[in-house]
Amino acid sequence: CAKSDGRDTWRHFEKSMGQEVRSRRMMEHELRYAIPREELSLAYQPQKKLDTGETIGFEALLRWSHPQRGNVSPAVFIPVAEESGSIVTIGEWVLERACADAASWADNITVAVNVSAVQLHSPDFTRTVHEILVRTGLAPHRLEIEITETALVRDMNRALTTLRQIKALGVKVAMDDFGTGYSSLSNLRAFPFDKIKIDGSFIRSVDTNPQAATIVKAVLGIGRGLGLPVLAEGVETSAELEFLSKELCQIGQGYLLGRPGPIDRFADQTAQNMPKVETASAA
Numbered sequence: 001c002a003k004s005d006g007r008d009t010w011r012h013f014e015k016s017m018g019q020e021v022r023s024r025r026m027m028e029h030e031l032r033y034a035i036p037r038e039e040l041s042l043a044y045q046p047q048k049k050l051d052t053g054e055t056i057g058f059e060a061l062l063r064w065s066h067p068q069r070g071n072v073s074p075a076v077f078i079p080v081a082e083e084s085g086s087i088v089t090i091g092e093w094v095l096e097r098a099c100a101d102a103a104s105w106a107d108n109i110t111v112a113v114n115v116s117a118v119q120l121h122s123p124d125f126t127r128t129v130h131e132i133l134v135r136t137g138l139a140p141h142r143l144e145i146e147i148t149e150t151a152l153v154r155d156m157n158r159a160l161t162t163l164r165q166i167k168a169l170g171v172k173v174a175m176d177d178f179g180t181g182y183s184s185l186s187n188l189r190a191f192p193f194d195k196i197k198i199d200g201s202f203i204r205s206v207d208t209n210p211q212a213a214t215i216v217k218a219v220l221g222i223g224r225g226l227g228l229p230v231l232a233e234g235v236e237t238s239a240e241l242e243f244l245s246k247e248l249c250q251i252g253q254g255y256l257l258g259r260p261g262p263i264d265r266f267a268d269q270t271a272q273n274m275p276k277v278e279t280a281s282a283a
């Protein structure tokens, strides 16, 4: 009868909820051990000037290789790490690793690091960044922190104070996923950004979709007006690239320009302006 059907449905619901909660707890637990177990690594994706094709920086993207789960997407585990608070420790690991890596690259190449809301609002964030820069010897202007709007809306005053402190160190700040949050425009005015990253969802088929094209052109106009360079995320096709170049978008990032990967794959780009020196073996 209907009543027992309802009960069965409920029982099934409770059971699957229980499983979901348990697997989330399990992931929280495993994330706490991901650093000591050396399961985390960074993939790097090049950011290129669209007029010359030159690589000017790399975005560090966190990768988690779990012995049983395999490669877990950051879209899955970052929210879990944020909720449990382990993102603070993990984020510190990412900053340290990325700054240490970048310190070994040519000194005109920057590194972009994603910083989540919990991390930005954690006590001592600025001091942590400062200490990492000192330890790794990376020049502060070569570090760029990527922040999404959701990180800002939590506590606007606190976010503004922290961003000003970060900027005072000489570190750059980029607005990530521009256009997908709310009150994007007021955030651009209120916060001291150095760069706008247009979300990939607007770049997708920008060459054929008039609405996407209008929005991208408008964002480029805002960037020009505010004197902020604009980076297009998620560039996948040459038609998209052509559109962006024609509209004078300064920087691009996406599968077409380079997929994220281990940094050794980009050895030619991280060393690009190094003077050519004869190796000892060649001498």
Ligand code: C2E
Residues within 6 Å of the ligand: 045, 060, 061, 062, 073, 074, 075, 078, 091, 094, 114, 115, 116, 146, 176, 177, 200, 233, 234, 235, 236, 253, 254, 255, 256, 260
């Ligand atoms: P995001 O910061 O917006 O990074 C860009 C995402 O787009 C990356 O996904 C990248 O692999 C992907 N992508 C790059 N080019 C293309 C393209 O041409 N097409 C498509 N479809 N995708 C492209 P990923 O690595 O899976 O990271 C997802 C999100 O996870 C990031 O979005 C960022 O919000 C977060 N994340 C990654 N690493 C970290 C980290 O170290 N700390 C924090 N807090 N968040 C991170």
Ligand code: MG
Residues within 6 Å of the ligand: 059, 114, 146, 176
């Ligand atoms: Mg990013």
Ligand code: MG
Residues within 6 Å of the ligand: 176, 177, 197, 199, 200, 233
């Ligand atoms: Mg983004």
Ligand code: MG
Residues within 6 Å of the ligand: 177
């Ligand atoms: Mg994103």
